Amino acid sequence: MRGFISLIIIIIFTSVTYYFIGPVAHSIEGGAKVTDSHFSYADIPALKLQGNVAKGKALVMGAGACVGCHSIEVAGIKPSMSPDVAAKAYGVMPPDLSNAGIIYSPKFLAAYIADPVHAMKLGSKFNAQTGKTFPMPAFAGAGGNKQQEIADMVAYLKSIAISKNKLTPKLAFEDSCGRCHAVRYEKWTQIGSTPKFKNKKQKLAFELKVADYQDSLHKYLGSLPPDLSTIVESKTDHFINTFVQNPQNHIKGTAMPRVGITADTAKKVMAYLEKSGNPTQAERESLGKDIMIYLVIMAIFAFLWKQTVWKDLH
Ligand code: HEC
Ligand code: HEC
Numbered sequence: 001m002r003g004f005i006s007l008i009i010i011i012i013f014t015s016v017t018y019y020f021i022g023p024v025a026h027s028i029e030g031g032a033k034v035t036d037s038h039f040s041y042a043d044i045p046a047l048k049l050q051g052n053v054a055k056g057k058a059l060v061m062g063a064g065a066c067v068g069c070h071s072i073e074v075a076g077i078k079p080s081m082s083p084d085v086a087a088k089a090y091g092v093m094p095p096d097l098s099n100a101g102i103i104y105s106p107k108f109l110a111a112y113i114a115d116p117v118h119a120m121k122l123g124s125k126f127n128a129q130t131g132k133t134f135p136m137p138a139f140a141g142a143g144g145n146k147q148q149e150i151a152d153m154v155a156y157l158k159s160i161a162i163s164k165n166k167l168t169p170k171l172a173f174e175d176s177c178g179r180c181h182a183v184r185y186e187k188w189t190q191i192g193s194t195p196k197f198k199n200k201k202q203k204l205a206f207e208l209k210v211a212d213y214q215d216s217l218h219k220y221l222g223s224l225p226p227d228l229s230t231i232v233e234s235k236t237d238h239f240i241n242t243f244v245q246n247p248q249n250h251i252k253g254t255a256m257p258r259v260g261i262t263a264d265t266a267k268k269v270m271a272y273l274e275k276s277g278n279p280t281q282a283e284r285e286s287l288g289k290d291i292m293i294y295l296v297i298m299a300i301f302a303f304l305w306k307q308t309v310w311k312d313l314h
Contacts, residue, residue, distance in 0.1 A: 003306055007299055034242045034249045039105065039263040041245075044119070047107040049148055051155025059153050063142035064113075066097065066153075069135075074098040074160050083179075083191040084212045090135035091220025093179045093191070093213075101158035102167055103175050108260030109157065110150050113139045120257035121248050125222075135220075164264055169275070172268035176261050177228070180217065182210075185229040185276045190217065221255040232270075232277035240273070241266060 060066045061075075071079035073096055079086070083093040100109060112119040117126045117134045126134040142149050173183070179190060187194040189210045197203040218224045231240065242249065244266060247256040261269065274281070 003303060007303060034246075036238065036242050037245060039245060039261065039266060041105055041108055041260065044105075044107050044111045047110045047151060047154065049151035051148075051151035051153070051158075053152075053155050053159045055149075056152035056154070056156030056159075059142055059149055060097075060156055064139060064149075064153055065137075069094040071096045072098055072160070082209070084209045084216070087213045087216035087220075092135070092217055094136070095175060095179055097157060099161045099167065099171065099175055101154070101156075101161035102164060103161075103172065103262070103265050104260045105262050106154050106158065109154050112260060113150050113153060114146075119260060121246065122255075122257055124253050125255060167265070167268060169268040169272035172261075172265045173272040176259050176265060177269060180221070180225040180256075182227045183229050183273075183276050184227055185279065186272070190214065223255060225256065228273055228276070230277045232273050237270060240270065244269070 060072075066072075067077050069090070071077050071094075075098070079093075079096070081089070086093045104112070108119060115138045116136045117123055117138075122134065126132045139146070139150060170186075174188065178188060182189050191210055191213050195206070197206070214224055235243075239250070243256075244259060244261065246258055247254045248258075278284075
């Protein structure tokens, strides 16, 4: 009987450690106090005006000046500078806008065009006192109804974006986070995926460009955004999701902007980060279950065997 009780105690102790202490430690780390508003961006008013795609296109290509800084690959607009050179000029590479219409919440996009610093919640960093100006100017209007013009541009960006089910985790991450965060386990750098090198010189040239880009980024943001390869190991989903929706709720004055992605984009970004942080998770989980089953069976046999041996001795 004593053997059986010991066995039960060991099982209880192991389960408590596994199922209780881990999650508790995580929730302390995970910013459990910040509530998740599920990417609703309640502070931004709904986008009520119906946009006109053709007018929006004319604005994006013309008076809106977007293509002066941004590439739009699907519309045949190539980047005018390489990422390292663009970062010297703007601090960061202005992202390609091909899929902005699906990656960002439409009302966020509208608010962003009207006032990027306000939408990103970076007012404490870019203001008259600090003397720092944000690299993307607020859209001043093109002579008509400014709100209508913005709705037109949003409609155009939505019309050229790929469909939601074609937006892969990789694309979602690279478009919305990849200009600032490297993910070395996925071979992602802020200037793009690490290519295969033919020789050492090529490798060094690439690494020098990454280093140049990171220098500019550091100067622009005041710190280098961390590599996110293993972020899912140290932070909970809850932390990452609420942090992305409003970084200021977690770290007052942080240089990480609110990026305004939709709930769907966020789910895909998480999938990308999970894959990077846990490349063998599925394997490990099924192996873990097998080992548990094996241990339980062995424990039963050990117990029965002990019973038989002791029976004769009593
Ligand atoms: C003078 C250059 C410049 C112009 C003009 C400009 N942008 Fe930007 N834009 C940038 C830079 C630089 C960033 C990246 C800022 C950052 O990440 O801190 C950016 C970021 C963005 C983002 C990403 C927002 C996010 O939440 O991550 C979108 C969308 C965008 N711009 C759309 C536009 C549109 C639409 C226009 C035209 C109305 C436009 N931009 C005009 C430089 C520019
Ligand atoms: C314009 C640059 C920029 C973009 C775009 C950006 N980040 Fe960040 N991020 C930062 C900076 C800077 C920090 C460091 C903040 C600090 O330490 O105050 C940071 C920090 C973080 C952290 C916290 C890491 C930690 O250890 O606490 C997470 C998580 C994160 N970013 C996720 C994302 C995700 C996911 C995206 C895309 C949806 C994204 N970021 C887009 C600049 C950026």
